[in-house]
Structure formats: structure tokens, C-alpha cells
Amino acid sequence: MALRSIVVFCASxxxxxxVFSEEATHVGRTFAVRGITLVYGGGKVGLMGAVANGALEAGGKVVGIIPHFLNSKEREHNGVTELITVESMHxxxxxxxxxxxxxxxxxxxFGTMEELFEMITWAQLGLHQKPVGLLNTDGFYDHLLAFIDNMVESELLKKGxxxxxxxxxxxxELLEKMENYKAPDVPKWIQEEEI
Incomplete structure (x- = not known):
């Protein structure tokens, strides 16, 4: 699968x-070197700023998308290639x-979790067939992954x-997995225009 652009969800x-900011910067640089456009939340602070700056410093393309009401908190990044201001989180x-x-x-x-789980739910429902990845920097997501495995063991989440x-x-390693990803054939439970 060709990955021309990837959305990154992360902390503000x-x-x-x-290591969190170092890895975020490395992700941005890696995207730039590989010609992958970074799509992200549009902020210039926190890990969002680190991933954007990493891509920009390496000559990459960065698209920021930020709701107008978050401009004061996340402080929009005016140095990105393209900045889109929207009305809502949806x-x-x-x-x-x-x-x-x-x-x-x-x-x-919480914001990162909400974004991640909405996108993986859309994939589960068959609304998109894009690869969804979790970069487990320094074991940050170990407990979440154990919880998700418990969902499977409890038969509340299908193994597939x-x-x-x-x-x-x-x-x-994550990009390699994403490039080789083949989405399972799942029936659409709802129509795309309903999301």
C-alpha cells in the first residue's frame, strides 16, 4: 500500500x-525523508509541534487541521505547508x-485516545481500509494493549x-507493517455519510 500521507494523533x-519528543521529531523527519505528507492537529506545542517541526526541518510537507476554538490552547503552527481551520472536532x-x-x-x-479509537472503529465498521498504527514509544501503550487483549479474551472484541x-x-517497523497491511473484508454496518 502506498502511503503518500499519514495523519498523526499525539499530545499537545x-x-x-x-524520549517522547525525540521520537515525535524522528517520526516527522522520517516522513519527510520518505516523501510522506504529515497530516496532524495543527498545533505548535507539545508532541504535535515536535512532529511537525521534525518534518518541516527535513523539508517535508505538513498539513495542520485545527478547530478555531483550540487556537488559544494548541496555538496554531503558522509555519506549516497548509493550515486548515475548521468549526468542530468532528x-x-x-x-x-x-x-x-x-x-x-x-x-x-484522552484526545489522542478518542481520535485513535474513532479511526479504528471506522475501520472495524468498514468505513475505510486504511492501516491504523500505534507507535509504542518506550512502552507507553503496554497497559492499553493489555487491556485490548483482555477485550479479546473476554469475547467483547473479535481477534480479527x-x-x-x-x-x-x-x-x-510500523511503516513497514502499514505498507504491507491488507484490510479484512468487513461488511459496512453504516453508510459513510452517517459518520
Whole structure:
């Protein structure tokens, strides 16, 4: 699968470990070197700013999408290639989905989780066939992955749906998994215009 653009969900703060910002910057640089457009939340702070700056410093293309009411909190990044201001969080995710060939979550909080799980749910429902990846920087997502495995063991999540979430410890490994991803054939439960 050709990955021309990837949306990255991540925190608007830097977190407690320097490795989070270092890896976010590395993700941005890796995208630029590989000719992958970064699509992200449009902020210049936190891990969002780090991934965008990494891509920009390496000559990459960066598309930021930010709701107008978050401009004061996430402070829009005026140095990106293209900045799109939208009305709502739903508009933000819809456009991110439209502008990307794949989805990656870096470390983050509730917002990152909400974005990741909405996109993986859309994949589960057959609304898109894009690869959805989790970059498990420094084991950040170990507990979440154990919880998801518990969903499977409890028979509340199908094993095939669990396998739709691609996980790796490095961006290089994750991109390889995403490039080789083949979406399962799932029936559409709802129509795309209903999302």
C-alpha cells in the first residue's frame, strides 16, 4: 500500500519523558525523508509541534487541521505547508481522514485516545481500509494493549478486529507493517455519510 500521507494523533504537551519528543521529531523527519505528507492537529506545542517541526526541518510537507476554538490552547503552527481551520472536532477528524492514507497514534491523552479509537472503529465498521498504527514509544501503550487483549479474551472484541491495530516500537517497523497491511473484508454496518 502506498502511503503518500499519514495523519498523526499525539499530545499537545511534551509529557514526562524526553524520549517522547525525540521520537515525535524522528517520526516527522522520517516522513519527510520518505516523501510522506504529515497530516496532524495543527498545533505548535507539545508532541504535535515536535512532529511537525521534525518534518518541516527535513523539508517535508505538513498539513495542520485545527478547530478555531483550540487556537488559544494548541496555538496554531503558522509555519506549516497548509493550515486548515475548521468549526468542530468532528470536522477536524473527517478532513484528517480524507487527507490521509493511514493513521498513527503517538503518546497522548484522552484526545489522542478518542481520535485513535474513532479511526479504528471506522475501520472495524468498514468505513475505510486504511492501516491504523500505534507507535509504542518506550512502552507507553503496554497497559492499553493489555487491556485490548483482555477485550479479546473476554469475547467483547473479535481477534480479527484486534489485529487491525498495528503496533511497533519504531517508526520504521510500523511503516513497514502499514505498507504491507491488507484490510479484512468487513461488511459496512453504516453508510459513510452517517459518520
Amino acid at each position: 504537551s511534551l509529557g514526562s519523558k524526553q 470536522d477536524r477528524k473527517r478532513i484528517m481522514n480524507e487527507r490521509s492514507d493511514g493513521i498513527i497514534a503517538l503518546p497522548g491523552g 478486529n484486534r489485529e487491525m491495530l498495528l503496533v511497533a516500537d519504531t517508526i520504521e
